Amino acid sequence: MLFVYHRWTRPTILFALTTICLIICINLASVTARLITLAVILILLYNLVIESWVALAFIAPGKRKKELIAPGWSSQFHNCETIIHTMSYFDNEIRPLVIIIHGWRSGASSMQGRAEHYIRLGFHVIIFELPGHGKSESISKWTAGHASTTFNDFFDRLDDWFDLRLVNNVYLHGHSMGGFVLLRFDRLKSKGENRIKGYILESPMTCYSMIFEESLQTLKIPNFAVSAFWSRLSRHFNKINPRIPDVTDLSEVDTPKWGLIRNNCIVVQAEQDDRLGLEHYYRLIEHQQNVTNYIFEHHLVTSLSHAGARQNTIRDALIESWLDSVKDHSDSA
Structure with a gap:
C-alpha cells in the first residue's frame, strides 16, 4: 500500500x-x-x-485557508475514509439543510458568505472540507474519486453526527471541484438519497480531460x-x-460518464471564469438538459468570478428563486 x-x-x-x-x-x-x-x-x-x-x-492542495471562526458555528471531525472536518450551523427548529463543498485549495472560511445567505433563508448549514483542505486529514495522492467516496461515507452517516430530526429536506451546493465531487456522488449515493431535493453547482469542474491537457502542458510531456x-x-x-x-x-x-445530476439542479456559472473557462459549463449543460422530470436551470452570471466570490447578490437571488421553484413543485406534487 x-x-x-x-x-x-x-x-x-x-x-x-x-x-x-x-x-x-x-x-x-x-x-x-x-x-x-x-x-x-x-x-x-x-x-x-x-x-x-x-x-x-498528483498535486497536493498546498497551503490551507484560515479557519472559519464565527458565533454559532460548530467544528467537528468525522472518521470516514479520511478524517474529515466540518463546520456546521444548526438551531433547534426543523429546517432544510444545505451541505456545501468548497473548491480546490479552498476551505470552510471561503464558503462563509454563501453559508450565511442560506442561514438567512432559514437553512441549517454544513460546510464539508475536502480531504487535505482546511482541517481535514492530509493525503499524499489527492483524487476527486477519493473525495467523492469520502463524501459518500459522510453522507451515509449523517445521522451519526447530526440530529436529522431537525432536517426536513437536504440540498447540496458544490463550488468548482466541489461540483465535480457532487457529480460523482449522485452516482454513488445510496442511504438517505430520498432526502436530497436538489443540487446547486457553482462554476463546476465537469471534465478531468481538460485538466489532463493542462498537466501535459505544465509538465511539458512530449x-x-x-x-x-x-x-x-x-x-x-x-x-x-x-x-x-x-x-x-x-x-x-468527464461528464456524462463521470456523473450527471438526476435530481433538481441549478448551475450558476461565472461568465468570466479565469480558472476553468466555460467549456466545463457547456459540456455539462449539453448533457444535463437531457435529464427529464426535474427542475433544471442554468445561468451565466457576468458579475460572478470563479474564485473569491464570497458575496454575489445575483448568484444568491438566482439560487433563492430556484429554491422557491423546487419547493412549489414539491408542494404541488
Whole structure:
C-alpha cells in the first residue's frame, strides 16, 4: 500500500536503483555485462521519468485557508475514509439543510458568505472540507474519486453526527471541484438519497480531460509519451480508488460518464471564469438538459468570478428563486 498512496515512493526507489546500476556499470570489466546493465538503466530511467510525471500530476492542495471562526458555528471531525472536518450551523427548529463543498485549495472560511445567505433563508448549514483542505486529514495522492467516496461515507452517516430530526429536506451546493465531487456522488449515493431535493453547482469542474491537457502542458510531456503517461496515471488512480470502477479512457472522468445530476439542479456559472473557462459549463449543460422530470436551470452570471466570490447578490437571488421553484413543485406534487 505504501507504493500506491505515497507520491514519491516509486520515483525514489527507481532513482536509487538507477544510481546503484550506474555504479555497478562503471566498475564492470565485461563489455557484455556493461551493455546488459546499460539496458537495465535505460528501462529504469524510462520508468523513473514516467513515475516522476505521475507524482507531479498528483498535486497536493498546498497551503490551507484560515479557519472559519464565527458565533454559532460548530467544528467537528468525522472518521470516514479520511478524517474529515466540518463546520456546521444548526438551531433547534426543523429546517432544510444545505451541505456545501468548497473548491480546490479552498476551505470552510471561503464558503462563509454563501453559508450565511442560506442561514438567512432559514437553512441549517454544513460546510464539508475536502480531504487535505482546511482541517481535514492530509493525503499524499489527492483524487476527486477519493473525495467523492469520502463524501459518500459522510453522507451515509449523517445521522451519526447530526440530529436529522431537525432536517426536513437536504440540498447540496458544490463550488468548482466541489461540483465535480457532487457529480460523482449522485452516482454513488445510496442511504438517505430520498432526502436530497436538489443540487446547486457553482462554476463546476465537469471534465478531468481538460485538466489532463493542462498537466501535459505544465509538465511539458512530449506527444510520444502521452499514452504511456495516461496509462500509468490511470493505473495509479484505479489502485487508489478501489470503490470506483476502473478508469481506462479519459471520457470516463468527464461528464456524462463521470456523473450527471438526476435530481433538481441549478448551475450558476461565472461568465468570466479565469480558472476553468466555460467549456466545463457547456459540456455539462449539453448533457444535463437531457435529464427529464426535474427542475433544471442554468445561468451565466457576468458579475460572478470563479474564485473569491464570497458575496454575489445575483448568484444568491438566482439560487433563492430556484429554491422557491423546487419547493412549489414539491408542494404541488
